[in-house]
Amino acid sequence: MKMEAFNDRNVADNGYFLVDIEDYPTDGWGKFKRVVKRSFRGELFVGLWVVMREMIRFDIHTVQYPQEKMPIGPRYRAVHEMKRLWESDTERCIGCGLCEKICISDCIRIDTKIDEDSRKEVSEYTINLGRCIFCGYCAEVCPELAITHGGEYENASDQREHFILYEDMLTPIDTMKAGKQLEFEGFGSITPHEDERVKKTPLAY
Amino acid sequence: MDTAYLIETIIKVVVILLIFSALAGIGTYFERKILAFMQRRLGPMYVGPYGLLQVAADGVKLFTKEDIVPTNVVAPIFKIAPVITAATAFMAAAAIPFFPEFTVFGYTVHPIVADVNIGILYILGMMAVGLYGPMLGGMASANKFSLLSAARTAAVFISYEVVSGLAILAPIMMVGSLSLVDFNNYQVGGISHWIVWSQPVAFILFWISAFAETGRTPFHLIANDHEIIDGFGTEYSGMRWGLFFIGEYANMFFISFVIPLIFLGGFGDGSFLGAIGLLAKVAFFFFFFLWTRAAWPDVRPDQLMWLCWKVLMPIAVINVVITGFVMMF
Numbered sequence: 001m002k003m004e005a006f007n008d009r010n011v012a013d014n015g016y017f018l019v020d021i022e023d024y025p026t027d028g029w030g031k032f033k034r035v036v037k038r039s040f041r042g043e044l045f046v047g048l049w050v051v052m053r054e055m056i057r058f059d060i061h062t063v064q065y066p067q068e069k070m071p072i073g074p075r076y077r078a079v080h081e082m083k084r085l086w087e088s089d090t091e092r093c094i095g096c097g098l099c100e101k102i103c104i105s106d107c108i109r110i111d112t113k114i115d116e117d118s119r120k121e122v123s124e125y126t127i128n129l130g131r132c133i134f135c136g137y138c139a140e141v142c143p144e145l146a147i148t149h150g151g152e153y154e155n156a157s158d159q160r161e162h163f164i165l166y167e168d169m170l171t172p173i174d175t176m177k178a179g180k181q182l183e184f185e186g187f188g189s190i191t192p193h194e195d196e197r198v199k200k201t202p203l204a205y
Numbered sequence: 206m207d208t209a210y211l212i213e214t215i216i217k218v219v220v221i222l223l224i225f226s227a228l229a230g231i232g233t234y235f236e237r238k239i240l241a242f243m244q245r246r247l248g249p250m251y252v253g254p255y256g257l258l259q260v261a262a263d264g265v266k267l268f269t270k271e272d273i274v275p276t277n278v279v280a281p282i283f284k285i286a287p288v289i290t291a292a293t294a295f296m297a298a299a300a301i302p303f304f305p306e307f308t309v310f311g312y313t314v315h316p317i318v319a320d321v322n323i324g325i326l327y328i329l330g331m332m333a334v335g336l337y338g339p340m341l342g343g344m345a346s347a348n349k350f351s352l353l354s355a356a357r358t359a360a361v362f363i364s365y366e367v368v369s370g371l372a373i374l375a376p377i378m379m380v381g382s383l384s385l386v387d388f389n390n391y392q393v394g395g396i397s398h399w400i401v402w403s404q405p406v407a408f409i410l411f412w413i414s415a416f417a418e419t420g421r422t423p424f425h426l427i428a429n430d431h432e433i434i435d436g437f438g439t440e441y442s443g444m445r446w447g448l449f450f451i452g453e454y455a456n457m458f459f460i461s462f463v464i465p466l467i468f469l470g471g472f473g474d475g476s477f478l479g480a481i482g483l484l485a486k487v488a489f490f491f492f493f494f495l496w497t498r499a500a501w502p503d504v505r506p507d508q509l510m511w512l513c514w515k516v517l518m519p520i521a522v523i524n525v526v527i528t529g530f531v532m533m534f
């Protein structure tokens with residue numbers, strides 16, 4: 001579908017026109033004439049024909065949901081995912097805690113520790129999906145594009161508290177090895193052609 | 206009254222009851238499918254192939270549901286109301302000749318339970334009594350939507366009844382009998398003998414009042430879901446609600462039989478082809494009920510009264526008068 005028709009706000013040139021609506025009759029004779037006109041102009045049959053035409057055309061729009069699914073846009077904000085680095089397949093998350101800080105429903109809990117190489121490592125990372133409002137702030141704030149939103153929207157649960165752990169969100173290592181990790185294109189992600197636009201900070205003027 | 210006649214009648218009653226109860230269920234399937242297709246949907250798809258067993262699933266659900274009689278209702282009337290709708294619908298069927306008579310094993314079967322000499326009056330009267338179901342059910346319930354629905358039933362009741370009675374009067378004058386079999390025999394000479402050609406106005410009027418009688422769109426104001434929830438059916442559940450439903454759909458089928466029998470030649474000369482023809486006509490009229498539901502808006506109760514009393518009734522009276530003059534001279 002072309003988007004121009006929706007983005008163009010200059011409606012005057014796009015074939016919009018005022019519908020010609022007659023004034024309502026006020027006197028009895030006028031009302032009578034309107035009834036006669038409406039009765040014999042066959043408007044009812046226009047309606048009948050329209051639905052019959054649709055039935056004959058059989059242009060069905062039903063999506064038989066569990067078997068068929070609509071494609072969802074990259075900006076859709078469903079259950080979170082944790083991405084891996086393309087270069088080394090390790091986790092992108094650096095444990096900075098910004099997502100926990102920004103989350104407006106306070107549903108991210110993160111705990112970090114110092115690992116044997118004296119690097120910061122995420123030890124616990126949990127999101128309470130029952131509280132999450134899928135606002136997308138965490139994905140936007142994340143400096144590493146580590147936490148993102150995925151397209152998995154079927155997350156019904158039998159209880160209000162529904163937690164998702166770090167391991168569940170993390171891209172499986174097999175998928176990563178096969179190069180199948182989908183890069184996030186939603187809000188907060190890098191815009192296309194960012195490489196060409198980036199300028200190095202000069203050392204001296 | 207000999208035993209053979211008694212047995213035959215009982216068999217006929219049972220057959221009609223079974224066939225039309227089943228048809229009422231299948232009718233809902235067709236309604237849902239056809240409406241869906243007209244609105245670019247698929248309708249029921251999951252129970253059985255193409256959703257065919259949906260009827261069975263719904264039936265099981267209706268039969269096994271708990272029979273709830275809400276606290277503040279007038280229990281005896283609340284309980285009897287759905288029975289009135291369903292029972293009168295089937296009682297009306299007693300005077301309808303569904304098929305030409307045929308012979309099995311040398312025994313001639315008349316597929317009509319009782320060929321009473323006031324057949325058409327009996328049918329119209331019985332169908333009118335059927336409206337007491339929604340009315341009593343609505344008044345016995347303890348909520349305002351049901352009460353509104355009962356009031357609307359009364360409005361429909363006093364409006365369409367006049368039109369259907371007067372519309373049918375002109376053909377009755379021509380045929381000179383009230384039995385539907387006589388109506389059929391009057392038109393036995395083929396398409397050119399159909400009453401619809403000499404009484405087109407009466408045909409249209411009767412058809413319109415059939416919509417009011419069965420409470421279908423555009424006169425679906427008795428149980429208009431988007432205005433008054435389910436009207437009289439709001440507090441009903443389970444099989445009591447199911448009885449209302451069966452009554453409504455059986456009524457649709459029966460009125461679809463009555464219209465062709467009176468105006469469109471019925472089963473003609475009684476041959477096999479004629480019987481098939483009658484079924485085709487019935488199918489068309491039933492389909493038309495569904496078709497209009499997809500296409501037309503509903504009228505308001507006051508508009509229905511206006512239409513019936515100020516427009517249709519004068520036309521019907523004029524039609525009767527003109528028919529009388531033509532027959533006199």
Ligand code: SF4
Pocket residue numbers: 102103104105106107108127131132133134135136137138139
């Ligand atoms: S989407 Fe919003 S509410 Fe959900 S975890 Fe992220 S910041 Fe918190």
Ligand code: SF4
Pocket residue numbers: 092093094095096097098099100110141142143144145146147
């Ligand atoms: S997911 Fe992103 S924002 Fe959250 S701790 Fe990890 S790197 Fe920081």
